[in-house]
Amino acid sequence: MEMLIVCPKDRGNTYQVCRYAAEQLGCSLGIIARGDALDLKEYETVLLASGIYGKKIHESLAHWITELPGDLKNRFYLFTTSLSPGDYQHARRQVQQLLEQRGLKLEEDHMNCFGKNFLFFRLCHPNDADRRNVLAWVKQISSTV
Numbered sequence: 001m002e003m004l005i006v007c008p009k010d011r012g013n014t015y016q017v018c019r020y021a022a023e024q025l026g027c028s029l030g031i032i033a034r035g036d037a038l039d040l041k042e043y044e045t046v047l048l049a050s051g052i053y054g055k056k057i058h059e060s061l062a063h064w065i066t067e068l069p070g071d072l073k074n075r076f077y078l079f080t081t082s083l084s085p086g087d088y089q090h091a092r093r094q095v096q097q098l099l100e101q102r103g104l105k106l107e108e109d110h111m112n113c114f115g116k117n118f119l120f121f122r123l124c125h126p127n128d129a130d131r132r133n134v135l136a137w138v139k140q141i142s143s144t145v
């Protein structure tokens with residue numbers, strides 16, 4: 001399976017779930033904040049992963065997308081963690097537009113799971129069930145031809 005998961009940072013809810021999926025599936029996990037060299041040409045599928053902040057994806061991931069070369073052949077998917085069950089739709093449109101500006105396309109299939117923050121909300125998330133759900137979804141998109 002040739003999949004790269006791209007996370008903005010190496011801590012937090014999104015990273016925790018992505019690290020689990022990457023370990024279980026043996027796929028690569030690239031962290032933007034760590035300055036990981038990410039050669040997308042080595043991968044068939046790229047899973048963009050982010051928490052949602054003010055209904056948008058992490059700004060370092062957004063910036064990274066704006067610098068992608070336009071001649072890529074990868075399939076791009078989006079995974080988000082958020083407090084609200086609906087805000088991922090806004091973030092999804094943002095990513096769709098950013099990719100389209102590079103001549104790239106976002107696949108329809110999307111996964112969002114709840115992620116706690118520093119206040120009182122969603123304190124039990126992401127939990128084991130969330131991690132298993134995300135893993136099953138990542139397996140499914142990685143096997144889609």
Ligand SMILES: Cc1cc2nc3c(=O)[nH]c(=O)nc-3n(C[C@H](O)[C@H](O)[C@H](O)COP(=O)(O)O)c2cc1C
Nearest residue numbers: 012013014051052053054055081082083084115116
């Ligand atoms: C500054 C800030 C803004 C946020 N804005 C939103 C938001 O607009 N909608 C939402 O559903 N969750 C929002 N959240 C919650 C995060 O999306 C959620 O906790 C997510 O799991 C964070 O991911 P991370 O731990 O990988 O950074 C916000 C959290 C923070 C800290």
